[in-house]
Amino acid sequence: MKKKVAVLYGGRSGEHEVSLRSATAVIDGLKSLQDIEVLPIFVTQEGSWELNGSRVTVLPDPIVSGLYFLDGARTGLTVTIDVVFPVLHGTYGEDGTVQGLLELARLPYVGAGVAGSAIGMDKILMKAALIAAGIPIGDYVWFTANGWQKEQEKLIAEVETKLDYPCFVKPANLGSSVGISKVYSKQELEVAVTKALQYDRRVLVEKLLVGKEIECSVLGNDEPKASLPGEIIPSNDFYDYEAKYVNETSTLVIPAQLREQTISRVQQMAVDTFITLDCAGLARVDFFVDELTDEILVNEINTLPGFTTISMYPKLWEATGIPFSQLLQELIQLAEERFQEKSKLKTTFDS
Numbered sequence: 001m002k003k004k005v006a007v008l009y010g011g012r013s014g015e016h017e018v019s020l021r022s023a024t025a026v027i028d029g030l031k032s033l034q035d036i037e038v039l040p041i042f043v044t045q046e047g048s049w050e051l052n053g054s055r056v057t058v059l060p061d062p063i064v065s066g067l068y069f070l071d072g073a074r075t076g077l078t079v080t081i082d083v084v085f086p087v088l089h090g091t092y093g094e095d096g097t098v099q100g101l102l103e104l105a106r107l108p109y110v111g112a113g114v115a116g117s118a119i120g121m122d123k124i125l126m127k128a129a130l131i132a133a134g135i136p137i138g139d140y141v142w143f144t145a146n147g148w149q150k151e152q153e154k155l156i157a158e159v160e161t162k163l164d165y166p167c168f169v170k171p172a173n174l175g176s177s178v179g180i181s182k183v184y185s186k187q188e189l190e191v192a193v194t195k196a197l198q199y200d201r202r203v204l205v206e207k208l209l210v211g212k213e214i215e216c217s218v219l220g221n222d223e224p225k226a227s228l229p230g231e232i233i234p235s236n237d238f239y240d241y242e243a244k245y246v247n248e249t250s251t252l253v254i255p256a257q258l259r260e261q262t263i264s265r266v267q268q269m270a271v272d273t274f275i276t277l278d279c280a281g282l283a284r285v286d287f288f289v290d291e292l293t294d295e296i297l298v299n300e301i302n303t304l305p306g307f308t309t310i311s312m313y314p315k316l317w318e319a320t321g322i323p324f325s326q327l328l329q330e331l332i333q334l335a336e337e338r339f340q341e342k343s344k345l346k347t348t349f350d351s
């Protein structure tokens with residue numbers, strides 16, 4: 001019997017287009033595996049799920065666990081699935097919402113669970129968790145839309161004394177550099193905060209980090225392993241949306257040219273970050289590494305990193321000895337293992 005893997009892609013997020021690209025690679029890769037049948041489920045920009053033109057969903061009820069047809073000849077029927085692979089970046093996919101639905105439906109899925117996804121997506125919560133675990137990160141200031149409205153001058157003063165210019169303004173929950181600005185003055189800061197607040201009600205401002213922009217892939221559940229690190233050399237002033245996906249002239253250096261000792265430290269910090277944020281399956285941890293001062297700071301984690309055949313996540317594994325199709329196979333297996341472990345846990349209390 002072939003294993004049925006439902007691949008969710010597209011989605012209700014600013015990173016819809018990016019997801020389409022990742023999904024093409026994942027779907028093609030899974031199709032090349034003997035023991036897997038792929039069910040590609042396109043999630044529209046509005047959030048509907050479509051399988052071969054029929055609207056489907058999963059119900060938050062384990063008894064009818066599987067894909068439930070909402071229209072067409074099979075209305076009301078379910079087909080079983082073995083594993084879900086959410087290839088969704090950003091909101092309603094990488095942030096714990098889809099993961100919550102899959103938990104309620106009692107379906108195994110690739111990647112971090114509800115808490116890991118939500119914390120990994122929220123740059124403010126992520127930083128709080130990393131600080132608590134003693135993992136080094138850069139300085140920052142954060143506030144809500146309400147706080148900005150009431151205490152704008154005080155917050156600007158805090159940014160100027162604690163962080164200085166240039167600094168980075170980001171919405172708390174987003175990816176692919178959407179809504180992010182590098183600002184060089186008070187005036188630009190105000191414009192950038194207004195822009196970021198269009199994407200989220202919470203915003204953070206970060207100190208400019210220097211050195212090489214280094215990324216490291218992590219794979220596993222309780223004993224995750226880290227790949228060789230890679231370096232991003234952005235073609236624009238920073239690695240913004242255009243540099244990532246539009247002009248595509250940024251350079252990936254794989255593996256990154258770093259000292260042995262720096263590589264080991266990056267790998268250890270990537271694993272520590274993965275465990276601290278309660279990740280599972282996969283994640284890519286991004287750093288700024290300054291070999292002059294020996295400072296290594298975590299910038300962010302991506303619990304569903306870009307997954308095209310030329311994306312950093314699979315490329316780093318390839319350089320570390322795990323080819324694309326084997327990577328997919330391992331991810332499916334990790335999803336099943338974690339599901340089985342979780343199924344063994346007690347859900348009732350007997351004294």
Ligand SMILES: Nc1ncnc2c1ncn2[C@@H]1O[C@H](COP(=O)(O)OP(=O)(O)O)[C@@H](O)[C@H]1O
Nearest residue numbers: 168174175176177178206207208209238239300
């Ligand atoms: N504090 C910082 N210092 C220097 N560059 C930064 C900083 N924060 C972000 N950047 C640049 O902006 C890009 C996008 O920011 P990032 O935090 O990775 O957001 P996203 O989740 O959208 O990828 C990074 O890849 C990097 O080039």
Ligand SMILES: [Mg+2]
Nearest residue numbers: 176177286300
């Ligand atoms: Mg990033």
